[in-house]
Amino acid sequence: MSRGRIDKREAILAAAFTVFARQGYARAGVQEIADEAGVAKPTVYSHLHDKENLFRHAMAAAADEVAAENLAIVDRLRDPGDDLRAALEDVAFRMLRVCCDERSRALRRLTFGQVGQFPELLDTVQERTSCQIAEAVADRFARLSLAGRLRSCDPARAAEQFLALLTGPLDARSRLGTRKVAAAETRAIAAAGVDTFLRAYAAPGAAESPDT
Amino acid sequence: MSRGRIDKREAILAAAFTVFARQGYARAGVQEIADEAGVAKPTVYSHLHDKENLFRHAMAAAADEVAAENLAIVDRLRDPGDDLRAALEDVAFRMLRVCCDERSRALRRLTFGQVGQFPELLDTVQERTSCQIAEAVADRFARLSLAGRLRSCDPARAAEQFLALLTGPLDARSRLGTRKVAAAETRAIAAAGVDTFLRAYAAPGAAESPDT
DNA sequence: CGTCTATTGAACGCGTTGGTTCATTTTGAC
DNA sequence: GTCAAAATGAACCAACGCGTTCAATAGACG
Numbered sequence: 341m342s343r344g345r346i347d348k349r350e351a352i353l354a355a356a357f358t359v360f361a362r363q364g365y366a367r368a369g370v371q372e373i374a375d376e377a378g379v380a381k382p383t384v385y386s387h388l389h390d391k392e393n394l395f396r397h398a399m400a401a402a403a404d405e406v407a408a409e410n411l412a413i414v415d416r417l418r419d420p421g422d423d424l425r426a427a428l429e430d431v432a433f434r435m436l437r438v439c440c441d442e443r444s445r446a447l448r449r450l451t452f453g454q455v456g457q458f459p460e461l462l463d464t465v466q467e468r469t470s471c472q473i474a475e476a477v478a479d480r481f482a483r484l485s486l487a488g489r490l491r492s493c494d495p496a497r498a499a500e501q502f503l504a505l506l507t508g509p510l511d512a513r514s515r516l517g518t519r520k521v522a523a524a525e526t527r528a529i530a531a532a533g534v535d536t537f538l539r540a541y542a543a544p545g546a547a548e549s550p551d552t
Numbered sequence: 553m554s555r556g557r558i559d560k561r562e563a564i565l566a567a568a569f570t571v572f573a574r575q576g577y578a579r580a581g582v583q584e585i586a587d588e589a590g591v592a593k594p595t596v597y598s599h600l601h602d603k604e605n606l607f608r609h610a611m612a613a614a615a616d617e618v619a620a621e622n623l624a625i626v627d628r629l630r631d632p633g634d635d636l637r638a639a640l641e642d643v644a645f646r647m648l649r650v651c652c653d654e655r656s657r658a659l660r661r662l663t664f665g666q667v668g669q670f671p672e673l674l675d676t677v678q679e680r681t682s683c684q685i686a687e688a689v690a691d692r693f694a695r696l697s698l699a700g701r702l703r704s705c706d707p708a709r710a711a712e713q714f715l716a717l718l719t720g721p722l723d724a725r726s727r728l729g730t731r732k733v734a735a736a737e738t739r740a741i742a743a744a745g746v747d748t749f750l751r752a753y754a755a756p757g758a759a760e761s762p763d764t
Numbered sequence: 765c766g767t768c769t770a771t772t773g774a775a776c777g778c779g780t781t782g783g784t785t786c787a788t789t790t791t792g793a794c
Numbered sequence: 795g796t797c798a799a800a801a802t803g804a805a806c807c808a809a810c811g812c813g814t815t816c817a818a819t820a821g822a823c824g
Contacts, residue, residue, distance in 0.1 A: 453665020
């Protein structure tokens with residue numbers, strides 16, 4: 341089967357992201373990427389024309405993976421069950437775990453760091469991750485609001501703040517993703533974020549309201 | 553006067569940060585920095601031994617400036633006046649403006665992007681900015697809580713979440729600081745963040761509670 | 765005025781790395 | 795088994811940029 345050829349391309353992209361994540365764009369050598377992929381240098385250049393192209397494609401592929409992972413998690417809010425707080429905490433915890441993931445962190449690091457040299461990269465990545473996720477969360481919140489589980493509010497703003505309440509403290513605790521943060525602490529951050537969120541957005545008198 | 557010598561060093565550091573911010577670490581040439589500072593290349597090497605050292609010192613200096621600016625703003629919470637909501641919104645807005653500032657953004661970009669090559673840089677910068685600021689805010693919140701203006705809470709967590717509610721949405725809106733965001737929108741973000749914060753942290757039955 | 769120090773400009777060595785060439789070998793299709 | 799496309803390895807070129815050297819200059823101080 342001719343899968344061998346396609347596999348090579350995928351292997352190169354995966355290896356490229358690995359090496360870029362480890363070394364940064366400038367310090368990563370094409371030869372090094374070729375080695376990591378178990379492939380010769382000319383093979384790399386035959387699949388991806390030059391280093392810049394290689395970088396763009398590797399980043400896009402990685403962004404797609406991360407986005408898919410996150411969207412799958414948010415989808416769990418489609419049927420939140422009886423205990424909204426528990427459901428939110430569960431989703432929050434899972435999303436934070438993904439954000440802690442080395443792949444996510446490297447993606448953000450590289451995007452942020454190379455945005456000067458690759459201006460359009462920001463749109464590519466941000467579009468596929470943050471925006472889509474915020475949108476998905478907003479969708480869920482809109483339904484929850486309509487169902488009387490959350491107070492009437494702007495779902496986009498609620499989603500924005502919900503995500504901020506999670507990722508902000510995580511970044512602070514993990515030193516922008518360079519320190520490891522224990523699962524227990526991650527769970528505490530999720531619980532704290534959800535608590536504050538519910539204090540601000542729970543439907544008045546609802547069961548998940550913190551003062552009951 | 554022998555100020556000329558010290559001035560040169562400062563000029564070099566300032567120019568270095570400017571060029572690093574514009575080009576990124578790898579793409580910035582020492583010659584270019586020397587030109588920007590109006591100085592010869594050997595002069596740069598005589599003051600700062602090599603490029604890495606130059607980078608470290610330039611970043612530290614820039615971090616100090618940003619930190620000082622932010623701390624001055626937080627200090628305004630020392631005497632919040634009658635209207636706590638207004639005071640918080642004012643501080644929030646001013647801090648967001650600083651975060652939008654090109655210097656702050658470049659600082660974060662460079663730190664984040666070069667953290668792989670300069671691991672200790674993260675501590676240097678983060679220590680001087682985020683940590684100090686969160687600490688200062690926590691101090692203010694502790695006093696406010698004791699004075700009955702905020703509900704009883706963990707001030708560190710409250711500060712963490714307060715800052716997250718501001719910077720998170722700002723990052724989302726400004727595409728991590730690459731799009732300009734109008735002053736009106738910044739103010740809206742500040743108001744929204746403070747609103748959510750007060751819903752979660754206002755003292756029960758206080759005047760600044762949103763349901764009065 | 766003489767001296768010492770900081771600065772300058774220009775050039776250089778040198779290592780690194782992106783990108784290419786080519787002859788050879790492997791691979792997969794038929 | 796045959797053939798064409800793809801992969802390999804090794805070498806090569808050229809550009810770039812760090813860091814240095816050095817002779818010449820400017821300026822402060824006594």
